[in-house]
Amino acid sequence: MNAVETDGLTKKYGELTALDGLSLEVEEGELFGLLGPNGAGKSSTIEILTGQTKPTSGGARVMGVDPVENPVEARRRMGVLPEREDPPSFLTPREYFDFVADVRGVELDGSIDEWAERLGFSDKLDSISMDLSRGQKQKVMFAQAFVHEPELVFIDEPLTNLDPVVQERVKGFIVDYNEKGNTVFLSTHDITVAEEICTRVGIIQDGRLVAERDVDEVKSDGSSLIDEFLDEVEA
Secondary structure, three states, X not given: OEEEEEEEEEEEEOOEEXXXXXXXXXXXXXXXXXXXXXXXXXXXXXXXXXXXXXXXEEEEEEOOEOOOOOHHHHHHOEEEEOOOOOOOOOOOHHHHHHHHHXXXXXXXXXXXXXXXXXXXXXXXOOOOHHHOOHHHHHHHHHHHHHOOOOOEEEEEOOOOOOOHHHHHHHHHHHHHHHXXXXXXXXXXXXXXXXXXXXXXXXXXXXXXXXXEEEHHHHHHOOOOHHHHHHHHHOO
């Protein structure tokens, strides 16, 4: 079964077309990267797939569920790391994780403390989120996407505001999570990140999927994703 499917997905904001008939498939167990420049339609794609907004036309399914018609059920099966979102300022990270668990209808057991230790914010678990640094907030948001161990995780620009050491740790977490059989849908404009950790990428330009590439095949051909990307977006 495909973990993610879109069929002719179109999203318009007034006169602006963010997505223009986007059709793609991501198989279960893939670490798929949606690669494109800023404004290409990556975030709009994730917002529709995670039930945050409705498409103008076309359809989508996530783990066999329509995220527009049944967003609650879809969200129970996924984790989401938005590009620009902080934990609620009036909650502690621990309280925020409890809220996320209630919304998703899951039990977290001891995983909150485990993820806080992995990412290095154990000492901030019971601090008000408004007092956290930008990087600490990003760590909290990263953890909330994985803490309930979903089958599928959507990640929009995962390395924003993280220092180089934590960036490497986060990339390792993503790869390890995928190697356990889970599906990861990663949106990024960072070609080097996509080339380093993804198994397959789709290149999006002006709301359209213009190419799909198996990362290992690209490397075995002696090429790079940078070359492939430039060829497509400059065509």
